[in-house]
Amino acid sequence: MGLHSSDPASVYLAAQARVAGVTPDDVAAALYDERSLVRVLGMRRTMFVVPTDLARVIHAAVTQHLAAGEHTRTIKMLTDAGVADAEAWLDGVAEATVSALRRRGEAVATQLRDDVAGLREKVRVGVGTKWEGDIGLSTRTLFLLATEGRIVRARPRGTWISTQYRWALAEDWLGEPLAGIAPRRAAADLLGAWLRAYGPGTLVDMKWWTGWTVAKTKAALADVGAVEVDLSDGIGFVLPGDIESVDEPDPWVALLPGLDSTVMGWKQRSWYLGDHSARLFDSNGNAGPTVWCDGRVVGGWAQRRTGEVVTELLDDVGRARRAVIDRKAAELEEWIGDLRVTPRFRTPLERLIVAED
Numbered sequence: 001m002g003l004h005s006s007d008p009a010s011v012y013l014a015a016q017a018r019v020a021g022v023t024p025d026d027v028a029a030a031l032y033d034e035r036s037l038v039r040v041l042g043m044r045r046t047m048f049v050v051p052t053d054l055a056r057v058i059h060a061a062v063t064q065h066l067a068a069g070e071h072t073r074t075i076k077m078l079t080d081a082g083v084a085d086a087e088a089w090l091d092g093v094a095e096a097t098v099s100a101l102r103r104r105g106e107a108v109a110t111q112l113r114d115d116v117a118g119l120r121e122k123v124r125v126g127v128g129t130k131w132e133g134d135i136g137l138s139t140r141t142l143f144l145l146a147t148e149g150r151i152v153r154a155r156p157r158g159t160w161i162s163t164q165y166r167w168a169l170a171e172d173w174l175g176e177p178l179a180g181i182a183p184r185r186a187a188a189d190l191l192g193a194w195l196r197a198y199g200p201g202t203l204v205d206m207k208w209w210t211g212w213t214v215a216k217t218k219a220a221l222a223d224v225g226a227v228e229v230d231l232s233d234g235i236g237f238v239l240p241g242d243i244e245s246v247d248e249p250d251p252w253v254a255l256l257p258g259l260d261s262t263v264m265g266w267k268q269r270s271w272y273l274g275d276h277s278a279r280l281f282d283s284n285g286n287a288g289p290t291v292w293c294d295g296r297v298v299g300g301w302a303q304r305r306t307g308e309v310v311t312e313l314l315d316d317v318g319r320a321r322r323a324v325i326d327r328k329a330a331e332l333e334e335w336i337g338d339l340r341v342t343p344r345f346r347t348p349l350e351r352l353i354v355a356e357d
Contacts, residue, residue, distance in 0.1 A: 060186035093118035200236035208267035288347030
């Protein structure tokens with residue numbers, strides 16, 4: 001239903017693992033030429049790349065609610081920093097930023113700071129704590145405008161592993177605004193999409209993934225007519241049309257990137273992760289690159305400075321499956337080419353593989 005995008009490289013590597021014959025240029029074309037995909041802030045304040053129709057669902061079901069809290073947080077930040085009439089000041093800077101983007105079409109933050117004086121300001125936060133530091137108001141204002149659905153991330157500055165993006169007005173980039181769907185309908189549509197992709201899942205899974213309250217999650221389950229099913233660890237839910245038994249899938253292997261949407265799809269993970277969490281996730285719960293075999297995580301992978309893609313298996317998968325994993329690693333190495341991919345969130349196993357270079 002979408003690809004994690006907090007790490008820009010994850011989008012491309014996730015597509016490579018799923019779409020036969022896809023190239024980096026194909027992914028870029030979908031994002032920046034055809035614009036059938038768009039990068040948005042969504043569940044749990046995480047970046048996703050999703051189809052444009054789903055982006056509108058996410059905005060109404062999740063991001064609009066985030067925007068209200070982020071606006072309040074920004075006003076408090078400005079007030080604490082001594083800005084008089086922080087609400088009016090922020091509104092003025094936001095409107096000036098939108099006007100600058102309308103003139104430019106697309107722009108990076110440094111260009112917008114040249115156009116809007118308020119974006120060049122900084123505020124001190126966390127005074128007296130170990131997190132004390134300065135935050136540039138360009139970063140904060142652009143983030144706030146994105147949560148409000150007024151602007152979106154456009155083309156990157158550099159290659160597909162670049163973390164710097166140009167910004168564009170959402171209506172100009174997509175041809176219509178992100179807003180417009182009723183929140184309750186959007187919540188049902190979003191949860192239905194999750195159940196189609198990830199079900200069966202538990203209430204804990206869905207509450208965690210969406211970032212909703214228990215009450216909102218239960219309401220959306222009722223709206224989609226979700227059906228209770230027995231799981232090995234309790235009660236799960238599926239869509240009404242998904243209760244029939246299905247055939248076992250053919251054997252498969254995949255090398256998935258850090259923060260991949262499948263690895264991060266559920267809150268309760270032992271049924272596919274086993275006891276490998278400590279080696280494959282960082283201390284904040286961010287997944288590193290993983291090796292999958294027939295529906296479970298069996299190890300991790302990393303790209304060394306030489307460009308070699310190396311796997312480290314934590315389970316015995318047999319010689320035949322090991323050979324397929326090796327072939328997949330060689331294909332991925334060729335696909336990445338001359339670039340070097342370092343996950344945004346480093347994990348113990350990924351660090352170990354790289355250190356052995």
